[in-house]
Amino acid sequence: IPRRMKLEQLFQLPQAVPVIPQVLQQLIVALGDDSVQPTALARLIESDPAICARLLQLANSAFLGTRSSFADTNQAVIFLGTDTVRNIAVSVSVHEVFRSYRGPEGLSLPHFWHHSLLTAVIAMSLARLVYYPQPAEAYLAGLLHDLGKLLLCQAMPAEYARLLENGSIHPAEFEFREREQLGFSHAEVGSLLVRRWNLQAPIAEAIRAHHSYTEIQSSASLSSLLLLANNLACDGDTRDTRKLAIHIGIVPDALHGILESAQQSVTTIAAGMGITIEQPARKKRDTSTDNARLELIRRVDTLTRLNGMLDNLVRADSTDRILMVIEESMQILFGLKRILVFTPENDGEQYRGLGSTLNPLAITPTVLTREDRPMEELIDCCRNDPSPIIL
Numbered sequence: 001i002p003r004r005m006k007l008e009q010l011f012q013l014p015q016a017v018p019v020i021p022q023v024l025q026q027l028i029v030a031l032g033d034d035s036v037q038p039t040a041l042a043r044l045i046e047s048d049p050a051i052c053a054r055l056l057q058l059a060n061s062a063f064l065g066t067r068s069s070f071a072d073t074n075q076a077v078i079f080l081g082t083d084t085v086r087n088i089a090v091s092v093s094v095h096e097v098f099r100s101y102r103g104p105e106g107l108s109l110p111h112f113w114h115h116s117l118l119t120a121v122i123a124m125s126l127a128r129l130v131y132y133p134q135p136a137e138a139y140l141a142g143l144l145h146d147l148g149k150l151l152l153c154q155a156m157p158a159e160y161a162r163l164l165e166n167g168s169i170h171p172a173e174f175e176f177r178e179r180e181q182l183g184f185s186h187a188e189v190g191s192l193l194v195r196r197w198n199l200q201a202p203i204a205e206a207i208r209a210h211h212s213y214t215e216i217q218s219s220a221s222l223s224s225l226l227l228l229a230n231n232l233a234c235d236g237d238t239r240d241t242r243k244l245a246i247h248i249g250i251v252p253d254a255l256h257g258i259l260e261s262a263q264q265s266v267t268t269i270a271a272g273m274g275i276t277i278e279q280p281a282r283k284k285r286d287t288s289t290d291n292a293r294l295e296l297i298r299r300v301d302t303l304t305r306l307n308g309m310l311d312n313l314v315r316a317d318s319t320d321r322i323l324m325v326i327e328e329s330m331q332i333l334f335g336l337k338r339i340l341v342f343t344p345e346n347d348g349e350q351y352r353g354l355g356s357t358l359n360p361l362a363i364t365p366t367v368l369t370r371e372d373r374p375m376e377e378l379i380d381c382c383r384n385d386p387s388p389i390i391l
Contacts, residue, residue, distance in 0.1 A: 007184045007192065010155055018151070020197055023048040024093040028198055031086045041085060042074040054092045055085065058272040083136030088273065090199070091143060095275050098150050107153055107164055110278035115233055116143050117269055117277065121262040123229035129254060130220035140199065141206040141226045148190030148207075152182070171234055175211040187211055224248040232259055324356040340366060 027044050030036045045052050052073060059076040060069055070076040077085055095113070120142030127138035152160045163177060178185040191208035195201070206222040210230050228248060231241045232255055242252035270277045316322040327339045340353040340361050350369040355362025 007188060010152075010184070010189065011192065011196075018097045018154075018193075020097060021048060021093050023051065024089055025198070027051075027086070027089050031082050036082075038077045039074055041077050041082070042072075045077070045085070045089070046073050048093075050096055051089050051092050054273050055080070055088050057274075058088060058269075061268065061272045083134075087136055087139050087143070090140060091273050091275070094144065094147070095273065107149060107160075108278065108280070110276050111280040112146065112150070113270065113275050114266065114277040114279050116146055117266045117275070118262055119143070119145060119226075119229050119233040121265050121269070122232050122258055123226055125258045125262060126220075126225045126229055126250065127222075129258070130225070130250060132220055132222070132225065134200075134202075134222075137200055137203055137222060138225055138229075141203045141210075141222060142229050144190060144194055144199075144203070145207050145210050145226060145230060146186060146190065147193060148186030148188070151189055151193060152178075152186055156182075171230070172211045172213070185211070220248050220250070233262075319354075320356050323354055324358065327356055327359060342366075342368065 023044060027041070030041060030044060045055055056070055056073065056076055059080055070079065080088070098109070120139045123138040123142035124135045126132075127135040132138060149160075159182065163174070163181060169177075175185045175187060187208050187210055191204045194204040194207055202222045206226040209223040210226045212223075212227070225248070228241065228244050228250070231238075231244060235241055237252075237256045237259060241255060245252045245255055266277065313322060313325050316325055323341060326341055330339050338361060339359070340355050342351040342353050344350075345352055350367055353361070353366030353368070
């Protein structure tokens with residue numbers, strides 16, 4: 001295997017891409033159809049003994065507080081709801097796919113599933129706290145966010161074992177070393193795998209960005225929630241985690257209770273799904289060194305993205321493509337969504353707003369003159385706008 005292969009080449013390796021059960025593929029399609037009937041879902045579930053058994057086991061568990069005993073799959077589907085059914089089906093199937101995993105000693109499966117389930121429960125709790133419309137998406141994103149690590153361990157065990165030798169470094173630094181030594185990170189690998197499995201696009205995007213501080217938005221997007229959930233699961237209720245919570249609009253005093261509740265839930269959920277877990281011992285790190293390294297990593301990450309933007313600009317072969325690159329780059333670098341590029345006309349007496357063909361702001365022509373408002377005042381106005389337009 002080349003030292004720095006491309007991500008597409010990795011997915012061409014026969015041992016790299018695990019195949020999910022056909023029943024799960026059919027369930028994912030069916031669960032995306034709002035008109036699907038519980039009886040149809042029940043028939044699909046009954047065709048996979050492992051999924052069916054875990055579904056009934058969880059439906060009958062004390063964890064969900066049910067007072068009835070379900071022996072009928074159709075009734076269990078109605079009781080649990082489609083979101084929970086999807087989460088159970090994906091959890092059980094992914095666990096079965098990687099059950100025979102034999103990777104480097106640096107990655108323990110019981111530790112892996114403990115962290116994945118803990119992150120999933122925390123992400124779902126955070127989503128409910130901020131009224132995120134799809135808490136089930138947050139759960140799945142948390143459950144699958146590190147799946148790329150298992151895939152990389154199977155596809156390139158020797159190379160990944162060397163990365164795992166220093167397990168005490170901060171997760172964000174670990175991802176940086178992945179990019180440096182492999183050419184891509186477990187987050188990118190996991191995101192592409194989830195897309196190939198046809199799970200929701202927001203889940204894939206959140207997995208891709210779950211270590212990226214440069215893409216944090218000042219709102220509770222799924223990516224921001226997963227980043228916070230992963231930090232809380234890894235490091236606990238630290239100052240850095242609290243700062244992140246404040247940035248995305250979550251009261252930091254809520255974090256301790258969310259973490260404690262999630263830790264209590266994980267054991268019950270794992271038992272209900274037949275997943276063996278083990279809580280890893282928390283390793284002490286020099287926080288001052290961590291903070292300095294993280295700041296360096298974030299700056300390098302930003303510069304890397306900026307260089308990528310400049311490369312794309314150089315390769316752009318039309319005005320529309322240039323505008324599209326600028327818009328995409330501003331969204332990635334700064335989380336901005338309302339973007340127009342203003343160019344001077346008539347010797348600088350007026351400015352015309354331009355956008356790509358995909359930019360809804362460009363539908364209505366925008367022209368500003370110096371008489372309308374001094375440019376400096378307009379720039380200050382945009383800086384104070386919570387969703388600014390870039391000039």
